[in-house]
Every structure is written in C-alpha cells, then in structure tokens.
Amino acid sequence: MQRHERLIQILDLFSQEKPNWELEEIHTALGHSKSTLYRYLKTLTDAGLLTTFPGRGYSLGSRFVEFDYLIRVTDPLIRLAGPVLTQLAETNACVGLLCRRYSDKVLCVFQHTATTKIHSSYERGKARPIFRGAASQVILAHLSAYQLNRLYTPNAAAFSEARLGDDLAGVRQSLSAIRAVGWHATEGQVTPGVVGIAAPLFDERGDITGSYSLTLPAGNVTSEDIRTLGVTVAGAAQEISQTLKKAPAS
C-alpha cells in the first residue's frame, strides 16, 4: 500500500500558502518520473480532485466543492442545530459554533457571527486539535474510556498544557466533572480574551458526535452570565440530541 499513498500525497502539497503547483514543481517536490507523474495527475484530474489550466499548473478540483456541498446538505446536525444556533448567537450578540468530531480533531461545520467584537477565525472547514477550547474539550469529555486511554498516552503533554490534569487519573477526574455539569467553559485557550461555552451533541446511537457552543468577549461577562449561558446552551444541545435520536440519519 505504498502506491496509493503516493498518489494521495500529491494532494497534501496544496495549501493556503501555495494553492497552485506546476508539473515541474511537483516533480521536484516528490520526484516521480515524468510519465508516472503525468499518470498520477491524470488520475486525480479525472476524479475531479485536481484541475489544470494551460500555463497555470494544477490546483484543487471541483470535487472538493461538490462534496462539501453534499456533506452540508446531508448533515442532519446542520439542519437541526443551524437555525437554533443562529438565533442563540443573535440573542446574545456573540458567535455561534457547530463542531464535529473527526477522529482526533474537531472541525467547525457551521458558524454564525452576530458581533463585531470578536474576529472569529473558526469558520466552516477549519479544524482544531481535540485538546484546547471549550468546543473541543466537551467532546473529549464524552469519549469512551477506551478511546481516552488510546488518545492519552501519546498526548500526555497536550492534556497537561490544556489544564486537564497531569496524569490519566487527573484527566479522568477533570473530564468527569465536565460531564457532570453538562456544559463547559474555557477562557483564552484558543484566542486570548475570548470565552467559549460549549455543550456536547450526541448522535442517534447516543455517542458523542460534536459540540454546540457560543464564543464571546471575556470583558463583558460575569461568571454568573457564563453559568446562565451554559445552561441555555446545554438545554439547546440536549434538545437537538433528542431530536436526532427520534429522526435517525440516512
């Protein structure tokens, strides 16, 4: 299984800093023979994963845009949680975030901004590690014991830095506390001066699938405000999870 990885490796080249690659540049970067490279690029282009225009090299193909659309419209979480989140963000003049767990990271899948005080850098399509910030940690708190174990060993330092505990027992305790409260708030773990308040979302089988959160400037809010918002967010999230249970996904 080395060939397939080499094919897909080509996709890894494309980044925000360098979204366009000439054939020669790919050749230099990855070092295939010209005919092999042309073969690879044709396969990826035919699949819509790359596009090419004469004299302008290769860039990411339409398939990514099309499949993002497909994911968007088939995601029951967005359909259910989106409107409620928008309203919540508007009511509280803050930023609303809907995140999903993808293996060991957390991806923003929907966002609504209802304030100019925060420059939200967390739009649909941006991923974060599962360790920092309320929207991530509330997911972490609901992983199965087995999954937490598996995750902890190679990431002990990250857990420690995120103030979740310095050993597995400590981490378990912190996460258990988050579960007991039903919502979770952090300050400045992602952006300084910004508070995040998050609640967990469960899928139709009752497994953790994402988080529902509000992000607001730390200055204006008391811990009492945070508690009130936490309860609100948790209530909304719970309702969504229950609806999801009744109307199973496709």
Added chain:
Amino acid sequence: MQRHERLIQILDLFSQEKPNWELEEIHTALGHSKSTLYRYLKTLTDAGLLTTFPGRGYSLGSRFVEFDYLIRVTDPLIRLAGPVLTQLAETNACVGLLCRRYSDKVLCVFQHTATTKIHSSYERGKARPIFRGAASQVILAHLSAYQLNRLYTPNAAAFSEARLGDDLAGVRQSLSAIRAVGWHATEGQVTPGVVGIAAPLFDERGDITGSYSLTLPAGNVTSEDIRTLGVTVAGAAQEISQTLKKAPAS
C-alpha cells in the same frame, strides 16, 4: 493505472441519496476481497477522504470540508467578485451567481439571494453542464476554437437543444453574437419562468475562467430592463477581470 482508479471509485459511491455506506455494502457494490477493501478504506480514511464511526459505516471525510475552505479563501474571484455581486443582487432584488469553469462543466462557487420570489437551486457546490443557461453559455462563447470543436462533436444534440445552432457553423455564429454583445440572457433554460443575465470573467492571462450573473423572475422584467441589467453586469464583470489582471493570482 487500474488500481488507483479502483481506490477512487469508492468515492463515487457517496451521493445525496446515500451518504453512508457500510463495509458490507461497499463489498457488494464493488466486489473486492475483504482485506483489500479494508486496505483501501484505511488509505482513504487516513487521507481524510472518508470517516468511519463504529456501527455507522463510512461517510465522506473532513478533507472535503477543509479543502473547500482552502479553495474558498484562496480563490481571487470570490474575493474580488463576491462583494460586488452581493450588492448587485441586493439592489435589483434578485439572485447573484458566481460560476467557474471546470473542464466541461460549470460550478457555482458563490451565491447571494436577495429575493424570496425565486427558489434558487444553484448554491456553492452545485455543478451544471456547460450548455444550458446564461451563466454557462457565456463561458461556452469564449472557449478557444479548438476547445469548441472538441466539445461539439460528442455533444451536437445538447447544443441543438440549447438553441445554439444545429451545426458547428451555426453554433459558431450564435456564440460569436454573444461575444459581440458582451453579456447574454436566457429564459427558462434552467428553471421555467426565470431569466438569467450573465457576463464572462477572464483570468489574469485573459482566458475565460467563469461567469458573473443575475437570476430573476421573468414576469416582472421587460426586455429593456434586461438590456439595462446586461450592461451593468457586463461592466462589473469587466472591471473584475481587469483587477484580476493587475493583481495576478498566487
């Protein structure tokens, strides 16, 4: 190059009708051995092109969402044309569309709706054939003679149905007329009772790269209105193309 195609073939299974696939279902559909299939699925999953959750099978992975984001933020067309288009749509209480050419189809990459009278079904991520509708035909009109030839032979019927002419000479003439006017309007080619008014967008090398268009209900507009809007759209598109020329893409 048969192996790689089989890998990517798996992605073709995922659709709006069936966004979730169990291993067994894929096995039935494509007929690899179990170990090979697991190997394929692991490769795709490691690459972020698929995700899997226990008991819920496989679905499209986070990479599509992340790369869509990347494409969105690195697309100079969206950056330049987006705001102007939004304003144009608002002013005229209609739907604004920004499309891009991807080989033989046209993809909507940005949309702004400023009316409730049309149910716009053309959001970011939706693709259409290059033959029907103003937003497509205006791109068709600016293909090179060679590309038009190549496209015509296997699609003569489609050209005819789209009323672009019944032979290559006729098609050339229709398209030449569109070029001469600088904008193009069609009625009901995509949605009955809906008028589309489009102008071409050229990249920094002067090649056709997309279209800029407004979509509005046919009832309320006179052909004089259409002409006025056409000139406006063409002017805006021209300005964008010129800006693009000065500020070359990454």
Added chain:
DNA sequence: ATTAATTTTATCATTATGTAGGAATTTTAA
C-alpha cells in the same frame, strides 16, 4: 487557418507491488 512548439498520453519490457485468505490483533459491547 496553418504550422511549429509544447504538453500530454500511449506503448512495452522489466521489475516491483498489490491481492486474497486465514491468523493475529485491536476495538467494541456486554
């Protein structure tokens, strides 16, 4: 519209890599 230059694809002998089936392991669920 024709022609020259460039880019892309096809061909084919050689060599390396993927495949399938069962065993071992990991992960989930009870």
Added chain:
DNA sequence: TTAAAATTCCTACATAATGATAAAATTAAT
C-alpha cells in the same frame, strides 16, 4: 473483565506499476 466483532497483519503468487521513448493531442504563433 470477558466475549464478540471488526480491523489489520502476513505470505505465496499473480498482476499491475514503472520509466524511457514514441506518438498524439493541445496550445501558441504566424
């Protein structure tokens, strides 16, 4: 904690990938 299920590993064998070159397609210029 243990049993069940899902996933990955292992190896002999078959098959397809590779790269140099030739042919074709596409672009650019006249």
